[in-house]
Structure formats: C-alpha cells, structure tokens
Amino acid sequence: MTTMTMIEAVRSALHDALASDERVLVFGEEVVDEGGVFGATRGLGEAFGAERVFDLPVGEAGIVGTAIGLAMAGMRPVPEITFGDDLFASFEQITNELAKLRYRSGGRFSSPVVLRASIGAGIHGGPNLSQSPEAYFTQTPGLQVVVPSTAADAYGLLIAAIRGEDPVLFLEPKSLYHPVRDAVSKEEIVSIGSARIAREGTDVSLVTWGAMVPLALEAAAAASEESGWSVEVIDLRTLAPLDTPTLLASVEKTGRAVILHEAPRTGGFGAEVAAQIAEQAIEFLEAPILRVTGADTPVPFAFEDDYRPDMGRLQAALRHVVEF
Amino acid sequence: MSEGRGDSRRRTRSSRGRSTADRDGSPERRAREGGGRGNRSRSSGRGAGSGSVLTWLPPPGRRTEEPIHERLSLDPATLRSWYRTLLIARGLDEQCERWHGSGRLRFYVPSAGNEVVDLATIGATRDGDWIFPSFRHMSIPLLRGATPREVLDAILGNANDPARGRQLPAQSGHPAHHVLPPSNARATHLVHAAGCALGMRLRGEHQLAVATCGPAAGSTPDFHTALDVARRTKAPVLFVATQSRGVAAANPMLVAHAKAHGIASARVDGTDIFAMVKASRDAASHARRGAGPSLIEAVRPKPSGNGDESAIDPIHRFRQYVIDIGMADADGISALEEEVATELEATAEEALKTPLPAQESRFGDVCLQEPPTVVAPRALDIAEGSRA
Structure with a gap:
C-alpha cells in the first residue's frame, strides 16, 4: 500500500497495464516527450x-x-485526449462507431x-478547457462512463477498464489530479458500475461524482458538526452503467436526496439520477429532490470559482431538504 | 517502345507534375508502366475531368481482339469464375432493389456499379487482411467467403442475420472473414482502417487493411485524418474511393488529396476490370513491402454520345470483352446468366421465409455485460407488449 496523487495513480495504472499485457498501447498528443499536458504518461x-x-x-x-482500428487488430x-472539451472533435467516432460496434x-x-x-474546471481554462461533458456520453448506449474521485479509484477503475471488453470513457477531474494523496492498493480492482458510499449517514443522501466529491465530504462533515445531521455521501464513480441499487438503497434509508455536480444544470446527469429516484423510490421521499450544479452558462475564465457549486449553496440545499 | 506509350507518359507528367509519390514508384506510375509492354496502357482523361485515368479495355462501345487478361497472367477459368461472381453480386443487388420497390425492404442502399472495383481490390487481399467497407459494396462479403444466402439474410435482418436485424439493410461483417460491417458514416471507417493497419504493422504481421468509400468521403475531415494518420505511421492500408460517373463538380478529385498528403495514388477506370486488378495488385504489394498507404480513385467514364448506359456498366464491359476475344459466345453467357438468376431466385425465396429475430434479441449486445438500465425498460416493454 502506497500513497499517491490521482495523476500518479493514473500513471501507475498505465504503467502496470503496459507491463502486464503487451496488447496495451498508450498514445495521444505529445504523450511521449512531455507525458501529456498533465504528465499522466511521463516516463512511459x-x-x-x-x-x-x-x-x-x-x-x-x-x-x-485509430484506437478503434487498433482494437480490430487485437x-x-x-488513448489520451488531453482535454475532455476536445472529445467533441471525436464525437462521431465515439458515439457512432466506438459505442455501437458491438x-x-x-x-x-x-x-x-x-x-x-x-x-472540469480547476485550471482557469475558460469556456473550452473546463467543461464536464459526461452527460453527452451517458446518453449513448454502449459506452461506459467512469469518473473517479480518488487516487485509489483512479488506479482500480483504470485497471478494470483496460481489462474489460467494452469501450470506456475514463473522465479524470483535473482539479483532483494533484491536491490529495490517497492510499492505493494495487490488489484492489474496482468494478465498473459500482458506486461507493464515501460516508455513511441516515438523514439525507448526497449523490455526487468526480470533482465534487471532496466538497460533498466537507459539507457532510460540517453538517454533522454544526447541525447534527447525518449526511450519506454517495460517489457514483461510474455513471454508465449506473449503480441504481446502491443509489436507491440509500434514498430509501434517508428519504432525502441532494444531487451535486459541476456540469451545467439542464440535462446534466443529475437529472437522470433524480428521475431514477422519482420513478423507483418516490414513496420514500420526505422532501423534494434538489440539485446543486454548475450554472447554465459556459465556464467563465475570471469567475470559475463562482461558477462551481460551493459550500454555501450546498449547505443551503441540505438545509432545505432536511427542514422541509 | 511505342510512340503511344511515350505520348501518354509525357502528357501525364506535364499535366500532373512529379510528386514524391510518383518518383517513389507509386501504384499509379507502376500501373501505367505495367502495361508498357507495347502500346497497351492508355491514360485517358475521358469523362473524368482533368487528370489521367488508367484504363486497359477499349473505350466503351469499341471492341478489341487483344487478350488483355494475359498481361495479368489470368486464365479463362478465372475469368469465367469472376463473371459468375459478378453476376451473383449484381443479381443480389437487383433482388434487393425489387424488394425495396415492393415495400418488402423499407430501406436499401444499392451497390450496382461497384462490383468490379470490389472484385479487383478484394482479389488483391489475403485471408489475414482486414476489410473496412462502406455502403454500396455488397459484393465484398461475397468475395471474402459469405454465401448469397448470408448476404440476403443480413439485408433482410432476419433470424439468420448474425447482427439480428439491427443494422439498416447492408452487408453484415464477419470476424472470420476479417470484414467489418459498414456504419452509415462516410469516412470514419477510413481512420479505423489506418489504425488497424498500424496495429498489424506493430504486431509484425505483413497484412494490410483495405477501406472503400464513396466520392463524398473526400469532403469530410475523417478522410484527411485517415490519410494523415496512415502516412505518418506508414500504415499498410489501401483506400479505394469510388468516384461518381463523370466526376460531379461537387466532388473533389481524390487523387489530388492523396498527393497533397504525400500518399501514393492511382486514378483508375473503375469499370475496367483489368485496369482495376492491375492497380489493386500494385497497391497491395506497395503496402506489403512496407511502403505504406496508397489510394485508388476508381472513376466511371461518362456514357458515350448515344447515352447508352450499359456501355459503361462494368459487368457489361467485361461480358463484351470475353465475347470479343472469342473466349465465350453470347449464347453460352446467356445460359450462365439464366442459371445464376434461377439460383438466386430460389435463394431469395428461402430467405424471405425466414422470420425476424426474436423481439427479445434487440436488447442484447449493448455491452458484454448487460447494463441494468437496459434490463429495466425491457421488463416494462414486455409488460406493455403483453397488454397490447
């Protein structure tokens, strides 16, 4: 067991996958000399x-x-796409080809x-280097969409993704690449499609993923200290396929749900989470399902921090559903 | 050495310049020179805008007594078997057109006219090579080992279709034949072919990838991406682009794109079976010896003055050739045509009797492990179905 930042965990998983399976290839834009913009492939x-x-x-x-063709050759x-915003330049290859071939x-x-x-945001990259594009892809059957929030999950999920038989969109929140070191067990493979209960609680389910998980944990700790509320934090980790059993079990227990994501509100994946809860667990609810999200605007360079959900907005939402 | 050949080369050089690909011994140049044992190879701009077109058969409507096939070391038995294959390919297309006309098929993308291109390019491939077809190339699965029945089952999307009726009516792919099922995109698969070729090169295999596309592909970013990736990785890939009849003004000349990318290319009369075979063989050996990608632009000449479309039909031109050189007579050929038509009719009848796949099958194969969100709506759908 060693401790790593998320970027180190990604690099370590790529290294181990390359070492254990000669079919594994890593490529992209300037992944060799610089190890990519974020250094994920440095030294490989x-x-x-x-x-x-x-x-x-x-x-x-x-x-x-090219990746699809290489897969045909066994x-x-x-591959690395430096910025998720640039996935749109390969949207047809991803949605029409990669996802549908099987x-x-x-x-x-x-x-x-x-x-x-x-x-995601985190480097003040403005409208075209800061987006959280997951919802564009969860709408496409055949794609698995994974968003880790810890180094351990980044390692375990990336290994699981590479060992799998289907395409995976592995979305790494750039704001989480460096700030935290986590313990990473290389023996622990994390199944794709399994959510993680990041903190247990009984009063409200706070459902989130990726970049917003640390904020959710912080808010849950504060709510416990300041108000005595017990907030359960669910880190979905995989958005497609969605781990509905874990989600529903939590909401059935707490009777309240707040959904937190960085992407814009309208049509965000939070809407799908809310719909799943409404369709399958509405009889357990004691309050409306609330969403705390990024604004329905592009990500503004100078106001990135204001764009992202913050503690104040999240605490207000938790208060609203608990006191409803 | 004849005057004619010299003229042809001078004209070609002056109009096209000398690209690296030319000096490098591109398929086009070698194809031109390959016919150079006497005054045989003609490069003609006829009906194809500017730029020379490799053609070996006499112009549509004209006759020859020269056994052109001997230049390619082809024997009469091979020609007979080719003609039969071409008849089957065309017959299947005509069958599908009839089904489409009668409403039996609700969607159909015809393939007529590309049979000779397919026969030539697939003929230059080996078992381990990978094929990435576009639509309008229904004969490719046949040429790689599928039966006529399998082709029709795939078009109908019936219970025998391995794709379980999910594709819009098109040729289905086959892993054992190394043929991908085409998607409806115009050039995305060209990038796949480049990637697959790169993969085979990385594995140390001396195989190649072949991808077909239509003229519209040249206007897409994917076309240029594919050529760029293939050139930079020296991938053993052959792109075969079929050009519209007479080359519509809207469609770019694809060999010009290939030259801009520094890729060897040849412009070939796609209705001339021998020119196509020659160019395809050259392109395949170009790739196999590690020289990298190449592109064949298969053009269709304009019909001659009287507007006789059959004169520029590739199968008709082949038929006319075997009669002209005395290899077969019209009666013998008609008998063969009759025989193939009868066989196909019976095959089509049987295929039509096959029911659709089970309704339940439409939920499978989204991923290897079925996502739970597929399972839940299925339960709802089936409950609704039983109420109805």
Missing part, C-alpha cells in the same frame, strides 16, 4: 518504447478512430478502447 515512452507509447497527429477524431488501446454487429465485434480525458 522511455519505459516501453515507441511501439507501445507513441504520439499521433493532433486531432481527436484521428486518435479515437490491441488494447488506451450492438450493430450482433456482438461479433467489440471495441475495447479506454479513452482517457481530463475534465
């Missing part, structure tokens, strides 16, 4: 050589399309590609 090129870790022309559709491609071929072909991308 030297360790594994130009046939395993290589740069491709800058162009996300090319990177994803490889396990783990289905439209009757299960005779699959595209086991793990597509990594950094997402």
